[in-house]
């Protein structure tokens with residue numbers, strides 16, 4: 094009986110050990126990680142490339158790793174920013190001439206009509222319509238047509254030179270006598286202060302960046318003030334413009350007081366003795382009196398440091414009559430001293446140059462002729478008319 098008892102115990106013990114071994118083997122199989130395909134392994138294991146680094150191949154390196162590769166946290170080698178050399182402004186209008194193709198249709202249309210053998214009433218009416226359609230405005234259109242009528246009648250003779258007459262009269266209308274120089278220098282060693290204003294989306298920030306390039310091209314030192322604190326992206330945008338030409342940008346906290354940013358920038362400009370401080374402002378809707386008052390405040394606060402030498406109003410050439418309404422409101426708040434007409438490359442309405450100058454009695458000083466960094470040109474009446482006439 095005892096033998097039987099020991100035999101049963103022995104069999105049970107052997108069975109228990111066998112069960113433990115089997116369970117152990119099975120669980121080891123279940124827990125062993127699946128082999129991942131090479132690509133998936135790389136996604137999981139490889140560190141994300143550091144900023145500025147280019148993600149390389151994921152295979153194991155065949156050579157000894159470099160210091161940077163050994164430590165994925167090692168900072169990327171600082172890359173010295175490349176400072177660009179902007180184009181000198183003098184030749185820009187000529188280079189950008191073909192961008193006025195839209196407005197060129199006006200010149201070609203007028204020339205075609207004036208060159209007709211017979212200048213009858215229908216032709217003069219068509220000329221008037223062309224001028225009005227190009228946003229020159231009613232009074233300037235009537236003046237021009239009157240002068241053209243007189244000259245074509247008096248000088249007509251056998252072979253009236255329509256092109257010469259038209260060119261002279263258009264240049265006269267655009268007014269070559271206006272002083273279009275940018276006032277970028279201050280008196281008594283103070284910096285010149287250029288305040289750039291206008292409705293949002295007209296191209297103010299872009300224009301400030303382009304003006305910085307003009308100043309650098311003319312070997313002037315400059316400082317930019319990102320006083321458009323309403324739109325964080327505007328500050329970033331300006332910082333990028335500044336970096337590209339090595340011009341410092343003074344910025345404030347998002348939503349902060351624009352007047353304080355402008356004040357700090359001009360103060361720094363005075364301390365450093367820079368030639369020019371250019372101040373970008375927020376795009377303000379003309380019907381928001383509070384915002385317009387704020388613009389007046391920006392100017393007053395700047396002038397505690399140094400006088401504002403130029404107030405540039407940026408207008409989008411494609412907005413036509415609406416742009417003129419904006420222009421009037423801005424000129425009531427700050428003394429606008431010059432106009433920057435942007436997006437003239439995308440407009441068939443070059444006549445707005447004449448209309449806005451008449452409306453404000455202030456010259457167009459710069460024209461935007463594209464989105465390229467150096468597509469801002471000093472305005473020249475004769476070059477503009479020549480571009481219109483093709």
Ligand SMILES: Nc1nc2c(ncn2[C@@H]2O[C@H](COP(=O)(O)OP(=O)(O)OP(=O)(O)O)[C@@H](O)[C@H]2O)c(=O)[nH]1
Pocket residue numbers: 292293294295296297298299300321324327375376377434435436437438439460461462463464468
């Ligand atoms: N085609 C063309 N586009 C231009 C010109 N000037 C500016 N732009 C474009 O107009 C758009 C608006 O320019 P921004 O400089 O951001 O306008 P903003 O007035 O500062 O706008 P806010 O910061 O919102 O007030 C951008 O896409 C510019 O590239 C120009 O002369 N021609």
